[in-house]
Amino acid sequence: MSNTKPRIEYDLVLVGASPSNLTLAHTILGLAEKNPEFKFSIAILEKAHDFGGHIVSGAVVHPSIFTKAFPDHIKDGMPIEAICKKSYVSLMAYHEKWDIPSILTRAAAADFVKEGYYILTLSNVVAWMAENLKAKAAQVSNVKLDLFPGFPAMEIIYEGDKVAGLRVDRTGNDEDDIVYSKLTCFGDKGFLSKDLIKKYDLETNPQIWSVGVKETWQLAEDSENIEGKVWHTLGYPTLDGTLGGGFIYGLKNRRVTIGLVISLDSSNPNIHPQKQLQEYKKHPWLQKMLKGAELMHYGAAVLPEGGYASLPKKFQVDGALILGDALGLLDVKALAGVDKAIESGYIAAKVAYEALKANDFSEAKLSKYQSSLMASPYMDKFKENRYFRKAFIENPELLRDYLPEVLSSIDQTKAPVLGGLKVGVQNPFKATKAFLRSASLLNNAKEIKEEVVYKPGYQHIDPNFNKVLMDRCHGGDDFAKTTVYSREDAVFYANTRYDEHPSHIDEFNSDTCLTCIKTYEAKSLDVPCVSDCTAEVHRLDISSGNIKVHAMSLENCVQCRTCELICPEQNLRVNPAYAGAGPDFKGL
Amino acid sequence: MNKDLDIYVLIKQVPDTRSKAGVNPDGTIDRAKAGKMLNPFDAFALQAGLNAKKMGGPNSRLFAVTMGPPPAIDILYQTLEHGADATCILSDRRLAASDTLATAYALCRTLEYLFKKNGRKADLIFCGLQTTDGDTAQVGPEISERLDFTQVTYCEDFSISDNLLHAKKIIEGGTQLVSAELPALVTIANSYTKLKFKSLRGAQFVQDVKRASKEEQAKYVEIIDLDKCEADEMRCGLNGSPTIVSKTWKIGVVGGNCKMHQGKAASELVSEVFKDAVMLKEFVKI
Numbered sequence: 001m002s003n004t005k006p007r008i009e010y011d012l013v014l015v016g017a018s019p020s021n022l023t024l025a026h027t028i029l030g031l032a033e034k035n036p037e038f039k040f041s042i043a044i045l046e047k048a049h050d051f052g053g054h055i056v057s058g059a060v061v062h063p064s065i066f067t068k069a070f071p072d073h074i075k076d077g078m079p080i081e082a083i084c085k086k087s088y089v090s091l092m093a094y095h096e097k098w099d100i101p102s103i104l105t106r107a108a109a110a111d112f113v114k115e116g117y118y119i120l121t122l123s124n125v126v127a128w129m130a131e132n133l134k135a136k137a138a139q140v141s142n143v144k145l146d147l148f149p150g151f152p153a154m155e156i157i158y159e160g161d162k163v164a165g166l167r168v169d170r171t172g173n174d175e176d177d178i179v180y181s182k183l184t185c186f187g188d189k190g191f192l193s194k195d196l197i198k199k200y201d202l203e204t205n206p207q208i209w210s211v212g213v214k215e216t217w218q219l220a221e222d223s224e225n226i227e228g229k230v231w232h233t234l235g236y237p238t239l240d241g242t243l244g245g246g247f248i249y250g251l252k253n254r255r256v257t258i259g260l261v262i263s264l265d266s267s268n269p270n271i272h273p274q275k276q277l278q279e280y281k282k283h284p285w286l287q288k289m290l291k292g293a294e295l296m297h298y299g300a301a302v303l304p305e306g307g308y309a310s311l312p313k314k315f316q317v318d319g320a321l322i323l324g325d326a327l328g329l330l331d332v333k334a335l336a337g338v339d340k341a342i343e344s345g346y347i348a349a350k351v352a353y354e355a356l357k358a359n360d361f362s363e364a365k366l367s368k369y370q371s372s373l374m375a376s377p378y379m380d381k382f383k384e385n386r387y388f389r390k391a392f393i394e395n396p397e398l399l400r401d402y403l404p405e406v407l408s409s410i411d412q413t414k415a416p417v418l419g420g421l422k423v424g425v426q427n428p429f430k431a432t433k434a435f436l437r438s439a440s441l442l443n444n445a446k447e448i449k450e451e452v453v454y455k456p457g458y459q460h461i462d463p464n465f466n467k468v469l470m471d472r473c474h475g476g477d478d479f480a481k482t483t484v485y486s487r488e489d490a491v492f493y494a495n496t497r498y499d500e501h502p503s504h505i506d507e508f509n510s511d512t513c514l515t516c517i518k519t520y521e522a523k524s525l526d527v528p529c530v531s532d533c534t535a536e537v538h539r540l541d542i543s544s545g546n547i548k549v550h551a552m553s554l555e556n557c558v559q560c561r562t563c564e565l566i567c568p569e570q571n572l573r574v575n576p577a578y579a580g581a582g583p584d585f586k587g588l
Numbered sequence: 589m590n591k592d593l594d595i596y597v598l599i600k601q602v603p604d605t606r607s608k609a610g611v612n613p614d615g616t617i618d619r620a621k622a623g624k625m626l627n628p629f630d631a632f633a634l635q636a637g638l639n640a641k642k643m644g645g646p647n648s649r650l651f652a653v654t655m656g657p658p659p660a661i662d663i664l665y666q667t668l669e670h671g672a673d674a675t676c677i678l679s680d681r682r683l684a685a686s687d688t689l690a691t692a693y694a695l696c697r698t699l700e701y702l703f704k705k706n707g708r709k710a711d712l713i714f715c716g717l718q719t720t721d722g723d724t725a726q727v728g729p730e731i732s733e734r735l736d737f738t739q740v741t742y743c744e745d746f747s748i749s750d751n752l753l754h755a756k757k758i759i760e761g762g763t764q765l766v767s768a769e770l771p772a773l774v775t776i777a778n779s780y781t782k783l784k785f786k787s788l789r790g791a792q793f794v795q796d797v798k799r800a801s802k803e804e805q806a807k808y809v810e811i812i813d814l815d816k817c818e819a820d821e822m823r824c825g826l827n828g829s830p831t832i833v834s835k836t837w838k839i840g841v842v843g844g845n846c847k848m849h850q851g852k853a854a855s856e857l858v859s860e861v862f863k864d865a866v867m868l869k870e871f872v873k874i
C-alpha cells in the first residue's frame with residue numbers, strides 16, 4: 001500500500017518557526033508575489049505545539065530590522081511591549097546597585113544603550129509572524145505554504161553528500177515520515193544543525209553556549225511604573241568567576257521580565273541557573289520592585305556566545321542553509337541576536353529564491369548567502385565585538401577577583417571607586433596588565449596577538465572547583481517568600497505538557513553516569529546535569545543495589561539543552577519531543 | 589482478516605474549557621464569543637474509529653459527522669488530519685434549541701442520507717460518552733434505538749472478529765465483557781486510549797483541501813441542511829424538542845468561595861490552605 005503514495009516533498013523546508021525562518025518565508029513570499037508565473041512550495045516544521053510556544057528571548061531589539069524586513073509591522077499589529085525610554089547598565093552588589101552614569105555607559109558600554117529600541121515578548125512576536133505569514137500566503141497563490149506546528153525535524157536525511165530532507169513523523173513507514181526538500185533551512189538553534197556542522201566539518205572554534213533563565217511578573221497595582229525602562233546588570237548573583245549578567249525590562253500593563261544569562265564555559269560544576277535567578281530577585285532593589293507582584297511565566301533557553309570566532313567555516317552546504325542562533329549570530333556584548341537572525345532570514349530568502357529559479361542548490365550557488373550576510377551592516381558590530389568573549393576567557397581574574405572587590409566597595413560606599421583602587425594597590429602589576437589587555441580586547445583592538453583557545457563548556461568543568469567561589473552566588477535571607485520559587489515549582493510556570501511517556505533525551509551509557517556520580521559525590525558536589533538543569537528533570541535515584549543512578553523526570557523538561565552542553569562526559573542528547581510536547585512559553 | 593468496515597464517528601464542537609473568553613459574569617456561556625474545541629469525550633471516540641478502521645479490511649472507511657453551526661467545520665478538518673476519509677456537517681438554523689430527542693432525530697436523518705450516498709449502512713458508529721456542554725449521554729443511545737443498531741455503552745476497549753464486536757464495558761463496580769453483532773453503536777468511555785497526535789500526511793492533506801476549490805472541498809467536508817437529508821423540520825429544533833427548561837437557577841454559590849492554591853511547594857500550599865480554612869482547622873482538630 002505504502003509504495004503507491006507519493007513522497008512528501010517541498011521545494012523549501014524550514015526547520016524551526018524561528019524569527020529567522022519566518023522572516024525567510026515572509027520575504028520569499030514577497031519575491032514570489034512579483035513573479036506569479038513561478039510556482040514553488042514551502043513547508044515550515046516547528047517542534048512547539050503552537051507557534052512561539054518554544055521561544056524564549058529578552059528581547060530588546062532595534063526597530064530598524066523590522067522596518068527593513070516587515071515594513072508594515074506596525075499596521076499589521078506586531079505586538080510591541082514598549083519602546084525603551086531609558087536604559088541603564090548597573091553593577092549589582094549584594095545590597096546596593098550602582099547605575100553606571102550614562103556618560104560612562106555611552107563611552108564604555110555603548111552596546112547596552114538601548115533607548116528607542118523595541119521591548120518585545122519574542123514568543124508573541126513569533127506567533128504574530130506566523131499568523132501574518134498565513135494571511136500573506138493566502139494572497140500569493142503561486143506559492144504553496146504548509147505549516148506544521150507540533151512536527152519536529154528529528155533527523156537529517158542525506159542523499160550522497162547533499163541534504164535531501166528530514167525525518168519528521170514516526171509511523172515507521174518512510175514514505176509517511178520523511179519530508180524531502182530541495183533546500184532545507186535550519187533556524188533551529190542547533191537542535192539538528194549541530195549534526196550538519198559536524199558532518200561537514202564546519203566548526204572553526206567550538207561554540208560557547210550560555211543559558212538564559214527568565215521570568216515574567218505581574219507587578220502590583222500601586223507599584224512604580226517601569227514601562228519602557230531597561231536594566232542590564234553585572235555582578236550579583238553570578239560572582240563565582242563565570243561570565244553572566246541580568247536583565248530587567250519594564251513591559252506594558254505593569255509587567256516586568258527578569259532574566260539572567262550565565263555562560264556555560266564555567267569551571268563551576270554546579271551553576272544552578274534557576275536558583276541563581278531566585279538569588280537575583282533577593283536583591284533589595286528587586287525585592288522592592290516585586291512587592292505584591294505575581295509570577296506569570298518561567299522559561300529557559302541557551303544562547304550562542306562564541307560570536308565571530310565560532311562562526312562555522314561555511315554557512316551553507318549542498319541543499320542547506322544555516323540561520324540565526326544555529327549559525328551563532330548572537331552578539332553577547334550587546335545581548336543582541338534577534339536583529340541578526342532576522343537579517344539572516346532576509347538574505348537567505350533572496351539566495352533561496354535565486355536557487356529555486358535556477359534549480360541549483362549546490363553549495364557554490366548558495367555561497368552568496370555567506371558573502372552577503374558577512375557584508376551586511378547588521379554584522380558590523382558583531383565583527384567589531386569579536387574579542388569580547390576572549391577578554392574574559394583570557395583574564396579570568398577580572399570576574400573572579402576584581403569584580404567582587406569593586407562590588408564590595410559599592411556595598412560599603414555606594415560607589416565602585418575604592419574597590420577599583422584596592423585591586424590596583426593589592427596587585428598592581430597583574431591588575432594593570434589584565435586591565436590593559438582586556439581594555440584593548442573590549443575596545444575591539446584590531447590586532448590580537450595571543451590566540452585564546454575556545455573550549456566547549458563541558459571541558460571547563462572542574463570537580464575541584466573552589467567552593468568558596470560557589471558560595472558567593474548566594475544572597476541574604478531577607479526576602480519575601482512569594483518572590484522566590486523552587487525549581488520544581490517554577491516548572492509549573494513553564495506550562496510543560498507531555499502526553500505519553502516522554503523519551504526525548506538520550507542517555508548514552510549508564511556506566512558513564514555511575515563513574516561521574518562517584519566523582520562528584522567524592523567532592524560533595526551535585527553532578528552537573530542535576531544541578532544545572534533549568535527544570536526539575538535530572539535526578540539521582542537509589543537503585544536496588546543501593547547505588548546512586550542517574551534518572552530523569554522528562555515530563556518537566558523545557559528543552560533548553562543545557563544538560564547536553566554541560567554534561568562533562570557528553571553522555572546526553574536532547575532531542576525535540578514529538579506531538580508538540582514540551583513547555584508553552586507564550587507570553588514569556 | 590475482517591471484512592471492510594464502514595465506520596462513523598459522531599462528534600460535536602463545544603466551548604473550550606480552557607479558554608476564559610465568552611464566560612459571562614454570572615457563569616453562563618456566550619457561545620458566540622467562547623473559544624471552541626472538539627468535545628474532549630469525542631476525541632476518544634475518534635481514536636476508537638481510527639483503531640476500528642485498522643481492524644477492518646483494507647477498504648474500510650471512516651466518516652466523521654457533526655451537527656452544528658458552520659464554525660464546527662473546524663472539528664471535521666481535525667478528524668481528516670487524524671485519518672478520517674470524509675466528513676459531513678448538518679448545519680441549519682432550524683436546528684437551534686434542539687434537545688436530545690430532536691438532535692438524535694436529525695443526526696439519524698444525516699446518517700441515513702450518508703448510508704445511501706456511501707452505498708451501504710454503517711457497520712459501526714462511535715460516539716463520545718457525553719458532551720462537556722450538555723452532559724446528558726443520551727444522544728448515542730437514542731440514535732442506536734432509531735437505527736435499530738446493537739447498543740454498547742461505556743466501552744473502554746474492544747476488538748472485532750467475525751462480524752462481532754467484543755467490548756469491555758464499565759459497569760457499576762466492575763467491568764463487563766460483551767460480544768455484539770454488527771452493526772453496532774458504541775459510546776466510548778474516557779478510559780479508552782487517548783487520541784494520538786495527527787499524522788504528518790494528515791496535516792499536509794488538510795492544508796491541501798483547505799486550498800482546493802469548493803467542489804474539491806465538498807468531497808471531504810460536505811455541508812448539508814435539513815432539506816438535503818429529508819428531515820421533517822417539525823421534529824427538529826424547538827418544534828421537535830419536548831424537553832422544556834422552565835427555569836434555571838444556581839444551587840447555592842457553586843465555587844464562589846473556591847480559592848486555588850497552586851504553584852508553590854506542597855508544604856507552603858498546605859499552610860496557605862490552613863491559614864484560610866477555619867472549617868478545615870476545626871475538622872483536623874476533631
Ligand SMILES: Cc1cc2nc3c(=O)[nH]c(=O)nc-3n(C[C@H](O)[C@H](O)[C@H](O)COP(=O)(O)OP(=O)(O)OC[C@H]3O[C@@H](n4cnc5c(N)ncnc54)[C@H](O)[C@@H]3O)c2cc1C
Pocket residue numbers: 015016017018019020021045046047048052054055056057058059060061122151152153154187188189191192212213214259260261300301302303323324325326330335336337338339341342576
Ligand atoms: C534569555 C534570553 C534573552 C535574550 N535577549 C535578547 C535581546 O534582548 N535582544 C536580542 O536581540 N536577542 C536576545 N536574545 C537572543 C535571541 O533570542 C536569539 O538570538 C534569537 O531568538 C535567535 O533566533 P533564531 O531565528 O535563531 O531562532 P530561535 O529563537 O532560536 O528559534 C528556534 C525555533 O526552532 C524550533 N526548533 C528547534 N529545533 C527544531 C526541530 N528540530 N524541528 C522543528 N523546530 C525546531 C524551536 O522550537 C524554535 O521555535 C536572548 C536570548 C535569550 C535566551
Ligand code: SF4
Pocket residue numbers: 507512513514516517527528529530550566567568569570571572
Ligand atoms: S548525564 Fe552526564 S552529568 Fe549527568 S550523571 Fe551522567 S555523565 Fe554525569
Ligand code: SF4
Pocket residue numbers: 505532533534535536537538556557558559560561562563564574
Ligand atoms: S533536562 Fe536538559 S533540556 Fe530539559 S530542562 Fe533540563 S537542562 Fe533543559
